[in-house]
Amino acid sequence: MLHSIIIPCYKSSQTIREVVELTSAELDRLGRPDYEFILVDDYSPDDGATLKELRSLAADYPFVKAISLAKNSGQHNAVMAGLNYAQGDLLIAMDDDMQTHPSQLHFLLEEIEKGYDIVYGYYPDKKHSTFRNFGSFLNYITVRILIGKPKDMKTSSYWVIRKFVRDYVIQYQSPYTHLQGLFLRTTRNISCVPIKHFEREVGQSGYTLKKLIQLYSNIMGYSVVPLRLSTYCGYFFSILSILGALIIVIRKLVNPMMALGWPSMMCAICFFSGLIMLFMGTIGEYLGRMFLGMNKQPQFVVREVISQNSTAAAIQDTANTPDTATSVEPVLPTETISAKNSCEPSDNE
Structure with missing residues (x-):
């Protein structure tokens, strides 16, 4: 069974390597050696430091695929980009800041083996700032009222879903993505498990008041x-x-x-x-x-897909035509992705 770990990256050059290596070691320890990492750089404003680190990871590990977006699309749209490129039977979403810690992954995997379609990890004791905790509460109330989220369902950006859920979710074409809304209209066979919330190791949350308001307003697209x-x-x-x-x-x-x-x-x-x-x-x-x-405003626009396979293909092409510079072209695995990125371009819980 292939496990796809999807991580949206935003100014995470100092933490993403540790996240990938700890998660890989944890999956090996759990006896789940078949996995891939889909790392999505959401146009990080750090002079290319995050993308450079993703390139390095893709060069070091054959199971890492890095996706570079041409503009900042927001966390949920970045996760949607990763879902489109993931091939796993189980798909896992994590953050890039070590707060959704790899050591807690076994709780989610054990729970989904009970037959659930989606499993969320939730934090009895959150390490967010007061502002972010207030935003989470506001999000909880909004989703409860607008789309009938079950009262006992607790969520976060740390979750596991089955492949069929992914297959339905990526059919959504609008740029106003809200993953909870998409999950809830796909299945109600959902569980949640308590996990430990770790302190952010570097920096601070990329969510500003404006971005939080934009995220919460996206839920309007799933309710009248x-x-x-x-x-x-x-x-x-x-x-x-x-x-x-x-x-x-x-x-x-x-x-x-x-x-x-x-x-x-x-x-x-x-x-x-x-x-x-x-x-x-x-x-x-x-x-x-x-x-x-x-007008088909895209959810995301992929500038480049970086992996050992795509790099090898580019090198082989260069060998056949010596005067041509080596390049890594975007690889679009499905027609759905092509449609999402055929237009001009237009930070959870």
Whole structure:
């Protein structure tokens, strides 16, 4: 059984080699010698240091394949790129910062052997910052409300899925990827196991407030709850306005000298105008995503695929044509990937 370990990399030149080597040693210890690593460089802004380290790993280990993206696509889209290139029967996602530690991998693998389709590792004691923990809580509430995530289901960016789940997930073409939403609409045979959360060894999280908001907004593509909420709010405020009008009429009949207030009227106008604009924006967000989807905005654009096999092929081609410079061309294994990258280009839990 082949195991594919997918790791999105973002400014991880100081940690990714240790992650790969420890994970490889752990899989060997568990008696699972068949594995591959799919390392996706999400256009790290570190002057090529991360990509250089990925090239070195691909040169040192035949089981490592590095993918270089032409622009930053976000963590979930980077994982989608890795899923498209992975060939394993079990697919494992990890982070590049040693927080999703290889020593905890056996808990996930033991759990999926019980027959589950997806297994998440979750952290009873998180080592994130207060800001990131708040973001995780916000994500939990959002997913619970919008797509009906089970109350006892706890998630993280450390998970194992079966090949058939991957096969369905990569059919999703939109750039607004939210992996929890895709997993939940594929299967509900999901489990989670508690694991230890380790401290980040180097640097800090690449998630800013803006990126967290963008990630959470992606869940809109898997639910019509926001549109229904606008309808319910419309009903509520319509009834409220009718009741308010009746109260004003009754008070005017009881006290004909009562003056109607201009400030209260302006407050009401501003409030309801803001509410209308809010829901128009929600509807516009859906329409905009439909428009971008019809224009086939790609999830990711692969600049280069680096492995010992592709490098050997490039060297052989160069030997046949001595005047041609050696290069490593992207290798697109399926038609799905070709479609995702045929357009111009457009950081979990």
